[in-house]
Amino acid sequence: MPAHFSDSAQTEACYHMLSRPQPPPDPLLLQHLPRPSSLVDKTQLHSRWLDSSRCLMQQGVKAGDVLWLRFKYYSFFDLDPKTDPVRLAQLYEQARWDLLLEEIDCTEEEMMVFAALQYHINKLSQSGEVGEPAGTDPGLDDLDAALSNLEVKLEGSAPTDVLDSLTTIPELKDHLRIFRPRKLTLKGYRQYWVVFKETTLSYYKSQDEAPGDPIQQLNLKGCEVVPDVNVSGQKFCIKLLVPSPEGMSEIYLRCQDEQQYARWMAGCRLASKGRTMADSSYANEVQAILAFLSLQRTGGGGSGNHPQGPDASAEGLNPYGLVAPRFQRKFKAKQLTPRILEAHQNVAQLSLTEAQLRFIQAWQSLPDFGISYVMV
Structure with a gap:
């Protein structure tokens, strides 16, 4: 107390x-x-x-x-x-x-x-x-807390981690199913090779075409990210409302499992705020999403x-x-x-x-x- x-x-x-x-x-x-x-x-x-x-x-x-x-x-x-x-x-x-x-x-x-x-x-x-739990020694609690804080500081100050964060640009590459709702269309989800780098999402017909021009490239900065999840039904979708000159462009990303969904959802959330996956909060965001799904x-x-x-x-x-x-x-x-x-x-x-x-x-x-x- x-x-x-x-x-x-x-x-x-x-x-x-x-x-x-x-x-x-x-x-x-x-x-x-x-x-x-x-x-x-x-x-x-x-x-x-x-x-x-x-x-x-x-x-x-x-x-x-x-x-x-x-x-x-x-x-x-x-x-x-x-x-x-x-x-x-x-x-x-x-x-x-x-x-x-x-x-x-x-x-x-x-x-x-x-x-x-x-x-x-x-x-x-x-x-x-x-x-407070009964029978605990406040002195031991303070010592444990101090040791934990010291461990975090020592792990965070490793020079290799700092160099990696400065030289490596994190990105996601994977097959995702994409759906773009349009008027008078009966097309559903189609699989694409999707590359997510910094705050930009690009998708291609196949992985072989990735070095070339994408089918579409979206800057997710300022977009609205909405989860569309049903864990029991194995539905892991991300709804994106991306600002464009014509208005809000709507696109759905469908992931295969929880792990893939957590990585891409965390990246989209950070990108909507103008931050990249190099941000220190990315790993915590992924873990928080997985915990909520569990x-x-x-x-x-x-x-x-x-x-x-x-x-x-x-x-x-x-x-x-x-x-x-x-x-x-x-x-x-x-x-x-x-x-x-x-x-x-x-x-x-x-x-x-x-x-x-x-x-x-x-x-x-x-x-x-x-x-x-x-x-x-």
């Missing part, structure tokens, strides 16, 4: 409250909370956020005004769950409410994963696995083969408190419960801290994450 939280019993109680995940909301209350239904609503919602560096009166708030205070907490840097459980819990709460209030969109499969993680976190929280993978025993134990039972599971209202309208509770329990098989072995981290990482990987809408 940080020193500034141990001044009194009141601050200590505040620390435990802030570091504890909150229980699921009442489904009836969730349906009546305001949520954006269009881009205009999202624009109005985002324009009402206050600046924490300015006082309320500078931002048009007068005496006697009633405010509905919420938080927008984008402090992900140097997140160490051992030393900062409060920040971890608050980021988890923000991510959870972003999904429940439909401020950020996700697919059905992704929603089931988020619901399973919430269910798992609630179970662990109710069982008392909250806060959560969506169903168990081999089918929906009726759930692991035994109190955490896997449906007791106390109200699915309507774990999913966004649009899924409540689409599915009945008896349809949602087995799907959530099936997704729970992939996260049942996670600790409370690991489950919260997985939830935050999966939230960050959603296409609409970090996007704010403004009226110009």
Whole structure:
């Protein structure tokens, strides 16, 4: 516990409250909370956020005004769950409410994963696995952390790695199936040899033609990257909306498996931000995508083969408190419960801290994450 939280019993109680995940909301209350239904609503919602560096009166708030205070907490840097459980819990709460209030969109499969993680976190929280592990020596924890940081610094400062990053331009080359939707066309996906270098995507009829002129070359800087994935159906597609003089050019890339999808998806996401695969975040992005896909993978025993134990039972599971209202309208509770329990098989072995981290990482990987809408 940080020193500034141990001044009194009141601050200590505040620390435990802030570091504890909150229980699921009442489904009836969730349906009546305001949520954006269009881009205009999202624009109005985002324009009402206050600046924490300015006082309320500078931002048009007068005496006697009633405010509905919420938080927008984008402090992900140097997140160490051992030393900062409060920040971890608050980021988890923000991510959870972003999904429940439909401020950020996700697919059905992704929603089931988020619901399973919430269910798992609630179970662990109710069982008392909250806060710092008992019986650990703070001195040993500090020593382990210092040794880990030193190891990372030594590995990162290897001269060969620096030279390789300066002389080698990372690129991806592989066979992908491509589909370009056009009016009055019946053509489907066709296989091409695709080369992805820096922020440019080029594709050819065959690998032998690669040194020549490509069929088309696309600069992905500023494009919109949308995942179209169904893990159980082995569908791994990337939808690209690329700006062009004629408007937005739409193109679909279909990958063969999870590994190929993770590499190309990570490259497309970085390219859309103007960064290349030489960026240090590329490897982390690939791992985050693979981790999120593994959560969506169903168990081999089918929906009726759930692991035994109190955490896997449906007791106390109200699915309507774990999913966004649009899924409540689409599915009945008896349809949602087995799907959530099936997704729970992939996260049942996670600790409370690991489950919260997985939830935050999966939230960050959603296409609409970090996007704010403004009226110009």
